[in-house]
Amino acid sequence: MKTRKRLLWLMAWVLFFSLAFPTTAWGAVVDVEADSYVLMDADSGKVLLAKNEHKRLPPASMTKLMTLILAMEDLYKGKVDLKEKVVASENAWKLGGSQIYLEPGEEMTFEDMVIAIAVGSANDACVAVAEHLDGSHEEFVKRMNAKAKELRLKDTHFVNAYGLPDPDHYSSAYDLALMARYALCYPKLLEFTSIKEYNLRQGEFKLYNTNKLLWHYPGTDGFKTGWTNEAKFCLVSTAKRNGLRLICVVMASPQKGGNFRDSMKLFNYGFAKYAYRSFFAPQSQCGLVSVGKGTNDRVEAICTQEVGASCLKGEEKNITYKRSLVDYIDAPVKKGQKLGEIKVYNSGRLVKTVDLVAYRDVERCGIWKEITKAMSKIFCL
Template sequence: MKTFFVWLICATLLLTAVLPAGTASAETTDSKSSGVKSAIVIEQETGRILYQKNADKELPPASMTKVMTLLLIFKALSQHRISLTDQVSVSEHAASMGGSQVFLEPGERMTVDEMLKAIAIASGNDASVAMAEFVGGSEKEFVKQMNQEAAKLGLKHTHFENTTGLPVKNHYTTAHDMAVMAQALARYKQVFNYTSKYEDYLRQNTDQKFWLVNTNKLIRTYPGADGMKTGFTNEAKYCLTATAKRNGMRVIAVVMGAASPKERNSEIAGLMDQAFAGYTTQKLLDKGRLVASRPVDKGNPAHLSIVTGQQAVLLLKKGDEAGTTTKKTVINKNLQAPIRAGTVVGYYQISKKGRTVSKTPLVAGENVKRAGWWQLFTRVTVSILTR
């Protein structure tokens, strides 16, 4: 027996010496996100990655697909192509959607506002398809627009086959790409009127009153949480694209492939806790701040007001001083009419110790039409006479 215990102690010491100790590397052995297939955390304004694990791994997103669906809907609202009070008629195709649904009937009519509640709160597949048909003319055309928007956002590992996330071949994205989509959606502040609600109702004042309960339980349990979209299928497992805001800083966290809702929520909460504990933001310029005015070739008006397309923000590790920063405004040369308001025409860059730490898009502050021949003739004449 004595010999056995001596052998056991030696074996234990040997194993302790051979097995590697844990490290502090956030991207390799951090306890957070260890149980999920992929994860990422970014700061919303700068897009800076604060943590990532397998962030470019292509995976099925399940109902997180609806982040892109919502993005295109809010884009249409901002461009006044649709309004919240518009009536949306439900097709046979939309009403036939399985999975998460609000049980829309063929021919039933709801406002865009009600449809947004159904999508953002209850993850209604039927409402998603109804809105896709309303905005795009057909679900097929809307899906085409989803993929076009993904390309505009520079997403290299995303492809959509439907608006809902129901399982289908060749429908995939990554944690990184989901974070970028969520970042773009978060710029439409109106979206939080829907994603931040824990419960609401459809068909108010009718016999078919329908209770909506948010599939994202962090809305109720995590301080500052106000979005954005859960997802689950047998293939995708439990996924969540979440966002929260504290002390003026918004973070976006994505986990894909968690084993359970509890693990999904716990991992997201831990990742956001680390972000809020480690970083803070300093606002430099408000969105819409006039930065410059530049001439536009053959433009009406002749000069374009150039403004910040979003807040200019400096992201800092807590405890770090802002220090000396270098500010630079870069604007495209030879601006040509026509130019649509909101078109990106340059950027406002902040550098620290030779490294770019903030890059804010600069956009056209108004529409610039192409000047008519008489306007151009008058300008040339005035220019000659005033030399």
Template sequence: MHPLARVSTLLFSLTALMALAAVLLAPLPASAKGSAKKASAPVAAEILMDAGSGRVLQARNADTLTYPASLTKMMTLMLTFEALDRGTLRLDQSLVVSQHAASMPPSRLWLAPGSTITVEQAILALVTRSANDVAVVLGEALGGSETAFAAKMTARARAIGMRRTVFRNASGLPDRLQRTTARDMAILSRALIRSHARHYAYFNRRSFDWQGDMVYGHNRLMARYPGMDGIKTGYIAASGFNLAASAVRDGRRLIAVVMGGHSANSRDDRVADLLDAGFKRPTSPAKPAPVQPDLLITKNSASITERNTAVSVGVPAAKSTGGPWAIQVGAFASHAAAQRSAHATAKRLGALAAGASPAVVRSGGLYKARLTGFAAAKADAACTVLKTAGKGCFALQDR
């Protein structure tokens, strides 16, 4: 080729490349920018549900698919609670940490491969720290592998009516195939509250001691919203800030789920607004909201959460002067349920309860059923009788 022709061809090629670059680097039209932003933005969804009836009081995008993030751990905990109830797990049982579990990214407890953690410590790590490594430890203990456990999670979700949820891991870490809806998360929350009342108190914990260090939780709304007692926060970039929350006022429990919040604060504020709106709505006289018993102290009740809940004592509704000790036999969501339990226990004990008085103590949004006015030895004897009959009981000094 002639040298001039070669130069001409080269110049033409350079000109074409520059033109192409100009097109590629040109600013997107406003409409295109909006479409790109919309496609990548988390789904904003919410639902407000009456926990007693399951009736939906308010909803927006409640059936739109999104990512559960750490709300996934509510199902991990449900399967853990069910294993405890079956006796296939024990609260004091030590679980070994695998290499796979230890490799999970934060949030985590930084567990080392080959180390151990008890089942109860694992539960507390999930409800406070939302520890991904610990979620995998539980998943592997219950399913053999995290993949097999995720299949169990999905099957359980279908069984309780979560029609659009698919779980792919135990923690909620990003997976494009792990999807859910606000409605499904409300259904899961309700199932935990109603079917696992004995264990639900764990969700009220804001901190726990881990090897001498205090681990604090992420659910800050509980500290400022009266009556709120759980349950779980969550965040990944694809989901935004999520929160499933439950609160009780005047014996009525509501569940609010907000997905896709722009920040933790805005998410919390929206949940508070939903709950406020729900509690302002009158309950139909024909269908009063059912009282949830929420029994926390039952057979084999010796967990950290139950003990800690029990000793945060309020002012008793009644107090006998027969002795400085009391026994506690249950914690309930309503005064009436606690009162029934206290009177039934007194009747069961017969002569052992002579001189003791049924009492109800309100503390932390719960009503605690007690018999007061025991001498120390008599309180221990009463608890021994109740425990032998399979009932929960412990003695405490009356204040």
């Protein structure tokens, strides 16, 4: 009977600690005060640590990550130009919270407006950009929710583009990590969120990035802080060291600065336990393909993204790759045309597939060019 009681007490204590503290396969405990968080491997999307990751909470200004995503999508599609003028409306002017104090009718470039969002967390700039891209703030918010659905964010709904509180405005740590992973598709977004200081209005108004990890945690280059009384202290961030990129989201950290302290603890855990083995950087040449009937005899095959994978430290040798590439293709060849792929494995298990594509166009040559090429080959023989 005593043995049974001791066993029950032991099981109760184990259950208590498993609920109270996040643990890992290593048995490690990370002391994080945030109500909800996620640490994710950016390359694979694998969650390395988490607590209440699907809990719906107010995201505050982390909302602006989706605003920036849509702005970058339109930029990369050519729907807007960085030097294009954006005119502030009265709706933007009258908005409260963090702002750059836009006046009705004031003009700024699209680039300055986006940087004001990324660096200064400007609510008024969010409205100005939203209206410029979609005609109204309301239409832009519809697009935000459509994008959330496209990314399969199950615990996210937006009411505005800037993050001021509303009962129907919420997200989760996991959803924000997925947003951050998608945001990495746009290098310009990462460039903007890594700016520490920026001068607006010919230096009359200076912005300081609200993400203090940029100063205090090496490798950090994104994304957005968040704070309201309801949301408490929040941060969605990313850092990269020795090829390993991690994404961290903390929500509802109770103490001022706690969002930064919690994030650093989670990042420390990730960089201590995991490594990244890289074989080819993005856009690297990974082979040559012979081209028939073309203006060139060969075309370079490049990888569309980094070829490599993350793993536990000490197990890098388990990461391998296999390349498959066509030997020959007839012209015309279009830039970006798929020519093969590289498969990356971890201990024999497929973890990633990267397309190999043509680096440039190769036009089909005319009949006289073909004859000339054929004759030159004959005489060379």
